[in-house]
Amino acid sequence: MSAAHTEAHDHHDHRPSGIMRWLTTTNHKDIGTMYLIFSLTMFFVGGIMALAIRAELFQPGLQVVNPELFNSLTTLHALIMIFGAIMPGFVGFANWLIPMMIGAPDMALPRMNNWSFWILPFAFALLLGSLFTVGGGPASGWTLYAPLSVQGGAGVDMTILSIHMMGISSVLGAINIIVTIMNMRAPGMNLMKMPLFVWTWLITAFLLIAAMPVLAGAVTMLLTDRHFGTAFFDPAGGGDPVLFQHIFWFFGHPEVYILILPAFGIISQIVPTFSRKPLFGYDSMVFATAGIAFLSFIVWAHHMFTVGMPLAGELFFMYATMLIAVPTGVKVFNWVATMWRGSITLETPMLFALAVVFLFTIGGLSGLMLAIVPADFQYHDTYFVVAHFHYVLFSGSIMAMMGATYYWLPKWTGRMYSEGLGKTHFWLTTIFFNVTFFPQHFLGLAGMPRRIPDYSVQFTEFNIISSIGAFGLGLAQLLFVYIIIQAVRGKNEKATAQVWEGADGLEWTVDSPPPYHTFETPPTVK
Amino acid sequence: MSASNGDYFLPDPSPWPLVASVGLFTLAGGFVMLVNEVNMAPWVMLAGGLIIAFMMFGWFGIVVLESEAGKYNAHVDVSFRMGMLWFIFSEVMFFGGFFGALFYLRNLSIPWLAETDILWMGYEGGWPTAGPMGAELIAADTPISSPSQFSTIGAWGIPVWNTLILLSSSVTVTIAHWELKKNNRLGLIVWLAITVLLGFLFLYLQGFEYAHAYADLGLTLGTGVYGATFFMLTGFHGFHVTIGAIILLVILIRCIRGHFKPDHHFGFEAAAWYWHFVDTVWVGLFIFVYVV
Ligand code: HEM
Ligand SMILES: [Cu+2]
Numbered sequence: 001m002s003a004a005h006t007e008a009h010d011h012h013d014h015r016p017s018g019i020m021r022w023l024t025t026t027n028h029k030d031i032g033t034m035y036l037i038f039s040l041t042m043f044f045v046g047g048i049m050a051l052a053i054r055a056e057l058f059q060p061g062l063q064v065v066n067p068e069l070f071n072s073l074t075t076l077h078a079l080i081m082i083f084g085a086i087m088p089g090f091v092g093f094a095n096w097l098i099p100m101m102i103g104a105p106d107m108a109l110p111r112m113n114n115w116s117f118w119i120l121p122f123a124f125a126l127l128l129g130s131l132f133t134v135g136g137g138p139a140s141g142w143t144l145y146a147p148l149s150v151q152g153g154a155g156v157d158m159t160i161l162s163i164h165m166m167g168i169s170s171v172l173g174a175i176n177i178i179v180t181i182m183n184m185r186a187p188g189m190n191l192m193k194m195p196l197f198v199w200t201w202l203i204t205a206f207l208l209i210a211a212m213p214v215l216a217g218a219v220t221m222l223l224t225d226r227h228f229g230t231a232f233f234d235p236a237g238g239g240d241p242v243l244f245q246h247i248f249w250f251f252g253h254p255e256v257y258i259l260i261l262p263a264f265g266i267i268s269q270i271v272p273t274f275s276r277k278p279l280f281g282y283d284s285m286v287f288a289t290a291g292i293a294f295l296s297f298i299v300w301a302h303h304m305f306t307v308g309m310p311l312a313g314e315l316f317f318m319y320a321t322m323l324i325a326v327p328t329g330v331k332v333f334n335w336v337a338t339m340w341r342g343s344i345t346l347e348t349p350m351l352f353a354l355a356v357v358f359l360f361t362i363g364g365l366s367g368l369m370l371a372i373v374p375a376d377f378q379y380h381d382t383y384f385v386v387a388h389f390h391y392v393l394f395s396g397s398i399m400a401m402m403g404a405t406y407y408w409l410p411k412w413t414g415r416m417y418s419e420g421l422g423k424t425h426f427w428l429t430t431i432f433f434n435v436t437f438f439p440q441h442f443l444g445l446a447g448m449p450r451r452i453p454d455y456s457v458q459f460t461e462f463n464i465i466s467s468i469g470a471f472g473l474g475l476a477q478l479l480f481v482y483i484i485i486q487a488v489r490g491k492n493e494k495a496t497a498q499v500w501e502g503a504d505g506l507e508w509t510v511d512s513p514p515p516y517h518t519f520e521t522p523p524t525v526k
Numbered sequence: 527m528s529a530s531n532g533d534y535f536l537p538d539p540s541p542w543p544l545v546a547s548v549g550l551f552t553l554a555g556g557f558v559m560l561v562n563e564v565n566m567a568p569w570v571m572l573a574g575g576l577i578i579a580f581m582m583f584g585w586f587g588i589v590v591l592e593s594e595a596g597k598y599n600a601h602v603d604v605s606f607r608m609g610m611l612w613f614i615f616s617e618v619m620f621f622g623g624f625f626g627a628l629f630y631l632r633n634l635s636i637p638w639l640a641e642t643d644i645l646w647m648g649y650e651g652g653w654p655t656a657g658p659m660g661a662e663l664i665a666a667d668t669p670i671s672s673p674s675q676f677s678t679i680g681a682w683g684i685p686v687w688n689t690l691i692l693l694s695s696s697v698t699v700t701i702a703h704w705e706l707k708k709n710n711r712l713g714l715i716v717w718l719a720i721t722v723l724l725g726f727l728f729l730y731l732q733g734f735e736y737a738h739a740y741a742d743l744g745l746t747l748g749t750g751v752y753g754a755t756f757f758m759l760t761g762f763h764g765f766h767v768t769i770g771a772i773i774l775l776v777i778l779i780r781c782i783r784g785h786f787k788p789d790h791h792f793g794f795e796a797a798a799w800y801w802h803f804v805d806t807v808w809v810g811l812f813i814f815v816y817v818v
Binding site: 015016020021023024025026104105106108109110111112114115118119121122123125126153154157158161162164165168171174175176178179182183184209210211212213214216217218220221223224226227228229230231232234235236237238239240242243246247250517520 | 534539543551585612613623624627646656755
């Protein structure tokens, strides 16, 4: 072993240069960077689709896109944002941070790590390619409900196959993360000392491995119903379209927690740093996360209250859903209690974290309204649902990732970002986000249906406001890209290893930027 | 050179994951073409399959070399073990989806469909059923006289033999494992070879049953929900047995070439775990698809 040891040090940073470095890399930092760039790219691709949707909805009537394309745009916008922007984004953070946070030299299975990433560009090429087929892209909504998705042309098949590829990528990535956390921790880093970001990812990875294969099963049944004569979702053969909804949401609800738990982890890193206090209630945070994960498997039918389930089912899923508010409330309480009597400063990451705590809570509360069965009969499939999930997904997951970018960018690039521009980006994003999505609550309560390119004239004013907000929100993100590029190009002020005065954790003990390989000899954790 | 620092193993940059993605993409694209009746589809799929096969030789080849060169210490071994176990768990969830569909259809939605008279008056439901517009179930061993009839495969013919075959193959692979630990290479090779043969025997009998179902019983993938759940569950299982048998065959070849040590043979164990997993799924299938 000792021969291999010295040899390894001779060849320390050897890696192919140019494009080959990125195609063949087994380094967690390189792979993390690729995930993050991919995520940001998809964020803009999906964002452009959203702007096309908002342009169409600026006024009643049909003007910008035809209804068929409109349906494809809502479908693809959601699929791209969920599977292309949010999930790969979080995996990017996981790749960069988990090994550094637990004192490991890399991920446990580095070659597989590379594969998990490189599946994605191909999967999304297939998905986006569907737009150029004869029948157009998938038009059934991201939920792909049968029988709508049993119709449609080759575009739907491309969507199904791309979902299979994304599933392989997610499951392999999740396996890698679990194994890394369970097997690669530095001596002394026992489970209850792990940073919360690591904990939330451990549980997220479990959810991924449990949920993604079920989605694979659902779309496989769809595929065989489409082309091989099975009757899973066709009552004539004894099947049931509602079966698709059950399987889909058995995946779908854990999926929404896959999309938010890493964000909870990020907030739990940022808030203590800028409050200069340790996280309040660490243990309860861990248990709340595990509790949410468990509950997320027994609430799926709250997406299906209006399909005609037996009363006992409606009641069970209503109460189970409301239970989730308890561990979620524990988390919000802990973040607030962390700030209590802290000496708080409001740098950009903290601003984002505060906004997430506040705005995510609004989304949680509208979720509670939706969980009430009789009320959901009114709200279901209206813009109220759209408002709900944008408050949890945009001002929850996406804004948490933006905060995380500002928080760790100095560590990664060795340069500070421009604080003034960062704050400007924060305020533009927060304001335009609310301008875009807050009015959608009113639209939904007044009965405007989602996923329809036209609407009756009484909804016009709020839609105009929402569309204006959307374009502002989109433009503000160009500033985000500019700020990142500025820091990456290394013109800004140098960052110290510690970066933030109140930051705590192993990643702040290595240089900024960290060497290509960190912790080749494990650090000792007290 | 790859780095092996104390407890850790960091592999070199590798082209194989990218090759795997290209292969997967080609295969998926070819499949989309196939179901949409594009002429060159089989060729695209063949290309995809070949790329994936090429990748497997390359990627697994490196893994075998690294393993035989002693680069995988006990710590790395634990990573592999955990990875394999979680992979099998993901497979369990995949089958779980199809079992869930079976239970839901059989115990909930079919009775509801029979209860409502709005859609199909007089539809009785029950199980097996091919649905209100599907074929009529007739007793086993009654000759099928029209395309609107089907009958099912009884549990106590070939399926129970297949159960015995798979269960014994789980035993034989365990005996092979014991022999490996005792460093009795001959015993290892013989018992593993028996396991592989049992696996292929199972597949042969399953293929025989499928042919019988299609040719004589009127039972096809299109025979309503019964045919759909029957063939999808047993079909995916059969697919997994095929993969498992091929893996075991590769492991057998490696054993013959003298790979593995009594205290270091994760490749063997992973294959055996996978085999026990397909075996367990079969027991579930035998009970819920054939017997009950
Ligand atoms: C307190 C927690 C939450 C509760 C009680 C809750 C409840 C609900 C309910 C009942 C619906 C169905 C509404 C309908 O279609 O009629 C819904 C939809 C949705 N929720 Fe939540 N939710 C919560 C948190 C979250 C979180 C954290 C996320 C994601 C990060 C999320 C994402 C979504 C999405 C994407 C939909 C819409 C799915 C679709 O139909 O396309 N929710 N929520
Ligand atoms: Cu839900």
